[in-house]
Amino acid sequence: MNYLTATKNKKYLMYISQNYSYAILRPLQAQILAHGGEVRWFLAGNEVDSKFLTTDEQRLNTIKNVKNWAPDITFIPGNIVPSFIPGKKVAVFHGFNSEKRSSEGNRGHFTIRGCYDLYCTQGPNTTERFKELAKQHGFFKVTETGWSTLDPLFSETLNNPYVSNDPRPTLLICSTFSRKLSLAPKLYEQIKQFSEQGKWRILMQFHPKMPTEWVAKYKALSNENLTFIETDNVLPLLQAADVMLCDTSSVLLMFLLLRKPVVTFCNQKPQPHLLDITDAEEVENAITHALSKPADLMKSIESYCQELHPYTDGQSSKRVLNATNEFLQNDEKLKPKPLNIVRNFKMRKELNYWGW
Structure with a gap:
């Protein structure tokens, strides 16, 4: 059933703590606004920079402001959100299950922290496990949306600043x-050599938490x-490149979803x-x-993509919004979420909020 029309006059909060969250939530924001809803942003912590907000994006500066605005839904692309933030809490994820720590198995991505009412999953290889966990815990629902x-x-990109007429293949290093x-x-010495030999046009982008010493060393190679x-939106880089060199980063x-090959160095789960x-x-040589x-590689990539994220229609934001509105409208009867007393106390301290 189509619940998109239920967006009108509802309030949706974007709760973020990292700069990359802007790009995660902006397609969703566009759908909310297109269907008559309101959007506000709350920036939690000191690792997210307000300079990435556009002039037409409205920010709520304090928890008190958030509570006064009283959102119906709060979208979170991170791992946790305090219980004192209003609205149904919807997890939309900050990345894929890259299984960086082989010793953890699936626990990292599938850790249930008792924060969310609804998980909007990305594809079959995560949906099945989250639905098992939903049955086990009983206090959240799961819908696969992309x-x-x-x-x-998956849309045509005009004026992509990283697309070039350079005839050389483009290598993206993340x-x-x-x-x-x-x-x-x-791989510093190898990449330095690549930058000098000029066989490829190289674009480099690191995780925002990369130590500054390594950022400085690689910046110095620029030629x-x-x-x-350095960007809050990696998607244009992905579209511009022909091949990627990476490690375990979920980027x-x-x-891969663009059906392009990736060379990994010491991946935790090759x-x-x-x-x-x-x-x-x-x-x-790789x-x-x-x-x-x-x-054989391209066939394996296609098979994997069908499990990871089978949606290539560019409509996942509509599905997330539809699933969220359905959840809200149907007033799903779920068990109470855990109190999370210690975590919520820590978050009150971090956000300097002691009200109700």
Whole structure:
């Protein structure tokens, strides 16, 4: 059933704590506004920068302002949200299940922290597990919608600043911030060499938590062959590149969804849809091989994408909004969420809020 018309005159809060959350929630914001709803933003903590808000995006500066505005729904692309934030809490995820820590298995992505009323999942390989957890816990619902942040990925992009007439293949290098998992400290000499030889046009983008020393070292490599980019929206970079070099960062999964090959360095869980290598001396040959798009690799990528995120219509935001409105309108009868006394106390302290 279509619940999009129920958006009109409802209030939707975007609760964010990282700069990358802007790009995750803006496609959803566009759908809310197009269907007559209201949107406000709340920026929690000191790791999210208000400079990324556009002039027509309205911010609520305090918890008191949030409570006075009284949103019907609060969307969260992070792991936690305090219970004193009003509205039904909807998890829309800040990334895919990249399984960075092999020792954790699926626990990291599927940890239930007792914060959410509804999970809007990205594809079959996460939906099934979350639905099992919903039956087990009883205090949240799960609906598969696809991931709102990817809607622009599947649409025509005009005026993409990273698309070039340069005839060379474009290599996108991305990395996570953990020293143990990051390729940045391990492949510096190889990437420096690539920037000097000019075989490829190189774009580089790191996780926002990457240590500043490594950001500075790679920025220093910038020349006509390598461009280091700091951005809150990685999607144009993904669209502009032909191949990616990565480690375990979940951004590689978004790149795969464009049916483009990824070379990984010491991935924690190498699988057939990745070209994983563990020897720094093999990086160049692996990238060259990936650019040839070998048939077996491309078949594995397609199979994996169908499980990860089968939606390529650019309509996931509509599905998230529809599922959210359905949940709100049907007034789902669920068990009470856990009190989370310790976590909520910590968040009250962090946000300096002691009211009700």
